Amino acid sequence: MARVAMRGLNKKYDEVHAVIDVNLDIRDQEFVVLVGPSGCGKTTTLRMVAGLESITGGQISIDEKVVNELPPMDRDIAMVFQNYALYPHMTVYDNMAFGLKMRKFDKSEIAGRVKDAADILGIQELLKRKPRQLSGGQRQRVALGRAIVRHPQVFLFDEPLSNLDAKLRVQMRVELKKLHERLGTTAIYVTHDQVEAMTLGDRVVVMRDGRVQQVGDPMELYNEPANRFVAGFIGSPAMNFAAVRIAAENGSLWAESEDLRIKVPERVAQRLGRYAGMEATLGVRPEDLRIARDGDARDLSFDVAIEVVERLGSEILLDVAAGSTSMVASVEPTVTAKVHEKLRLAINPDRVHFFDNQTEAAI
Amino acid sequence: MIEGAHWRRWVFFYVPVTAFVVCLLFPFYWMVITAIRPDSELYRPWSAPNYAPFWTSHPTMEHINDLLSETLFSTWMLNTMFISLAATAISLFCGLLAGYALSRLKFPYAGLIGTAIFITYLVPQTLLFIPLADIIRNFRLGDSPWALILTYPTFLIPFCTWLLMGYFKSIPKELEECARIDGAPRWKAMVYIIFPVAIPGILSAGIFAFTLSWNEFIYALVFLSSPEQKTVPVGVTSELVRGDVFYWGELMAGALLGSIPVAFVYSFFVEYYVSGITGSVKG
Numbered sequence: 173m174a175r176v177a178m179r180g181l182n183k184k185y186d187e188v189h190a191v192i193d194v195n196l197d198i199r200d201q202e203f204v205v206l207v208g209p210s211g212c213g214k215t216t217t218l219r220m221v222a223g224l225e226s227i228t229g230g231q232i233s234i235d236e237k238v239v240n241e242l243p244p245m246d247r248d249i250a251m252v253f254q255n256y257a258l259y260p261h262m263t264v265y266d267n268m269a270f271g272l273k274m275r276k277f278d279k280s281e282i283a284g285r286v287k288d289a290a291d292i293l294g295i296q297e298l299l300k301r302k303p304r305q306l307s308g309g310q311r312q313r314v315a316l317g318r319a320i321v322r323h324p325q326v327f328l329f330d331e332p333l334s335n336l337d338a339k340l341r342v343q344m345r346v347e348l349k350k351l352h353e354r355l356g357t358t359a360i361y362v363t364h365d366q367v368e369a370m371t372l373g374d375r376v377v378v379m380r381d382g383r384v385q386q387v388g389d390p391m392e393l394y395n396e397p398a399n400r401f402v403a404g405f406i407g408s409p410a411m412n413f414a415a416v417r418i419a420a421e422n423g424s425l426w427a428e429s430e431d432l433r434i435k436v437p438e439r440v441a442q443r444l445g446r447y448a449g450m451e452a453t454l455g456v457r458p459e460d461l462r463i464a465r466d467g468d469a470r471d472l473s474f475d476v477a478i479e480v481v482e483r484l485g486s487e488i489l490l491d492v493a494a495g496s497t498s499m500v501a502s503v504e505p506t507v508t509a510k511v512h513e514k515l516r517l518a519i520n521p522d523r524v525h526f527f528d529n530q531t532e533a534a535i
Numbered sequence: 536m537i538e539g540a541h542w543r544r545w546v547f548f549y550v551p552v553t554a555f556v557v558c559l560l561f562p563f564y565w566m567v568i569t570a571i572r573p574d575s576e577l578y579r580p581w582s583a584p585n586y587a588p589f590w591t592s593h594p595t596m597e598h599i600n601d602l603l604s605e606t607l608f609s610t611w612m613l614n615t616m617f618i619s620l621a622a623t624a625i626s627l628f629c630g631l632l633a634g635y636a637l638s639r640l641k642f643p644y645a646g647l648i649g650t651a652i653f654i655t656y657l658v659p660q661t662l663l664f665i666p667l668a669d670i671i672r673n674f675r676l677g678d679s680p681w682a683l684i685l686t687y688p689t690f691l692i693p694f695c696t697w698l699l700m701g702y703f704k705s706i707p708k709e710l711e712e713c714a715r716i717d718g719a720p721r722w723k724a725m726v727y728i729i730f731p732v733a734i735p736g737i738l739s740a741g742i743f744a745f746t747l748s749w750n751e752f753i754y755a756l757v758f759l760s761s762p763e764q765k766t767v768p769v770g771v772t773s774e775l776v777r778g779d780v781f782y783w784g785e786l787m788a789g790a791l792l793g794s795i796p797v798a799f800v801y802s803f804f805v806e807y808y809v810s811g812i813t814g815s816v817k818g
Contacts, residue, residue: 224712244716251716257709261731270727271717318717 174235174248174325174358175200176221182229183216183382190216192382194230198360203352205361205373208405213382214362215330221360222251222328235325245274250319251328254335256311258303258318265299268318275322289317292351309340316348320355327359333368345371366406370394378402395523400532403455403525409489411455411525412499420448427454427526431495432474437521443535444526452535455525458489461501463509464518473518478511492517566794569787570598577783598784599792607762608789611770616796618680618766619748622687626744629688630695631737635725637696638703639711649700656693663689664757671758682758683766687748694747695740702736703729738807746797767793 176198183191191213198204206214219225221232223244232239239247250271259267265286272282290296293313303311312332319327332348333341349372352359363369369376370390378385378393378401386398397403403411416427418436425436425444434454436444444452464473476492476499483505490501490509494517501517509515526535569577571594579586602608636642637649667686676682706729714724730737755769762774771789775782 222712222716224715243720244712245718245720247716249716251713253709253713255707255709257707257713259710259714259728259732261734270714270719274714274718274723318713322717 176326176358176360177233178217178221178230179233180230181217181220181227181232183213183220183225184228190382191220194379194382194384196377196384196387198358201356201358203349203359203361203372203374204377205363205369205375206377206379207363207366207369207373208379208385210364211381212379214364214377214379217379218251218328218330218360218362221247221326222249223247248325249328250322250324250326251330252315252319252332254331256303256315256332256335258311258314260303263300263302264295264306264314264317267303267314268299268321271318271322285321285323286317289321292320292354293317308336309344312336312344316351320351320357323357325358327357329359329361331363332361333363334365341368348372367408370406376406378405380405396534397525398534400453400455400527400534403527403534407457409458409500409502411457412461413527414454414456414494414497414499415529416452416454418444418447418450418452420445426471427452429495429497431497433471434474434519434524435469435471436526437524439522440524440526440535447526447528447535451529453527453529455527456499456519457523458500458502460520460523461499461503461517462520463501463503463507464516468516468518472521473516475514475516478509478513478515481509481511566787566790569783570791571595572784573597574784598788602785602788602792606774606785606789607765607770608767608792610763611765611767612793614680614764615749615766615768615793618683618687619745621680621684622691622748623741623744625684626688626691626695627737627741629692630699630740630744631730633692633696634699634703635729638700639708639729649697652693652696656690656697660690660753664753667754668757677758678760678764680764683748683751683754686754686758687751691744691747695744698740698743699733699736702733702739706732735807738804742800742804745800749793749797 176196178194178196181191181194181196182189194213194217196204206217208214216225220227221234223239223242227240234247234249259270262270268286268289269282272285277285286299287296290299293316295310295313295317298306298310298314303314306314312335315332329348333344336344345368352372361368361372363372370393373390375387375389376393377387380401386393386402388396393402393406397406397411400413404413414429414432416429416432416434419426419428425441425448427434427436474494476494478490478492479498480491482489482491486505487502488505488507488509490503490507492499492501499517503509527533528535568589568591572591573593573595574597576587576591576593581588633652637645637652667689671677671682671686676685710728710732711724714728715721719727750768751766752768755766756773759765759769762770765773767789771786771793775786775789
């Protein structure tokens, strides 16, 4: 078990600057998820930690030891790949034992460790099979087993669940979480799926275009996104954005556009003061919109027309248009709304976000 | 399969396939029937009343016996076997290492070197034997099996390298990366993981190389002169055609026996061979 630290990490290919100045401190026993759209540099970062990509600039250390020049085999890590990378010509047992054999463990030790790992993962019956005789979920378990028999200092996961069907993915996600609780090994996990990131990570690192956008625990990212990208990336359905102008009137601030006019809550008014008379972006999550009741303040609600109604069972998603701005509102399943109906939506004033139009940073 | 009316299946499938099979197999049939036909039937003029070119009612082993007792055929078979196996082994070894390096290691001009190797394969043997003859003479290797064992790789190595390069590229690189994280240095990952997974490709390359060496004619004709050093293709054609006299029975018997090892090798490995050419690795 170990800490992993990245200092000013950079990776340049001929044309592309894939990873730019990444600084990260991963604590012992922590489960950190790197998340971002494809091409954001998350996998490259992971592969640099594994030693599969050379480092253009900066430093990676595992357990206080700089590993920049160490070959993968000497870093004491284990990696699970998206396509599992099981050795097709070996049985499950040999797949799991390979790493131990390479490290010259004696036979009884190998047998013991493989049995333990097989017990943990529930694959005792599969040990004599070849990978092609296994289902996707079983292969995934074997790949995990191959990683845990070695008792490495750090686990690296490169989108390990992407090749599974949706139901199995949810199941394996839970098992991965349990496995981490049980083993406590430091883990770095790469995914493009923000749900996986939120559910698995002790901390989540959001990346875009090679740069870290924000690091924090899942609820922190959700409630206090550092910029518009994080706000839009984390959460499903995504946060609604509306272009507004900030206007000062009668001692209070208003966010207004042709389609809506909302009084800026006191909480953010102070920070927003210097934007008076300028353009900004208003962000509000679907669950922070609800259908307005008679008693609701007029200055925290706006008129919309329903375009699509998506009934999910536990909630209803209303795709609405406020003039030219499209939004999604998540409302109670008891609401009986119909397409083309007009209604008024109220905003939860404690949970509105504003973003600078130039820097995209949260205000 | 052909869909639709019954006649479509006949017109577009059975008839063409039958024609194809007949055309392909006829030379072999002709070879077999000539090898076991007595001389009296072989040299019967076509205008004779009992002329029956496609069948014999008196099959005989005399040509095969003659071939084995009167000529050096068994020596030629041993020569060919030794030369083909040695040349194949050398070429496979070099091709494996070169193919692996060119497809997996990142080094400057890897692509250029790969193309250059392929271009050497395109140089026709009928041109290349002239400079090679000079080299063989300088090293005093003429009229010995080593003349062929060392020259066959000039076309076998590029061939094996290219076939194996393609196959190695079809193996997911994660397999090797995983092995290296598991604690295997690069050469161990190559020997324990990549080579076993590439067995279909390696076998195909080996079968091809073996067949090419077995059937090779020009180098064997130029570099070997004494009868006891010859290979089957050269021995049969040079020793059984004297002037304008063709010993057809023995010639065909030689061709028949000479093709048995190749046919055997192919039929034995045909499944590997197909997946090697189509290059599929199933995880």
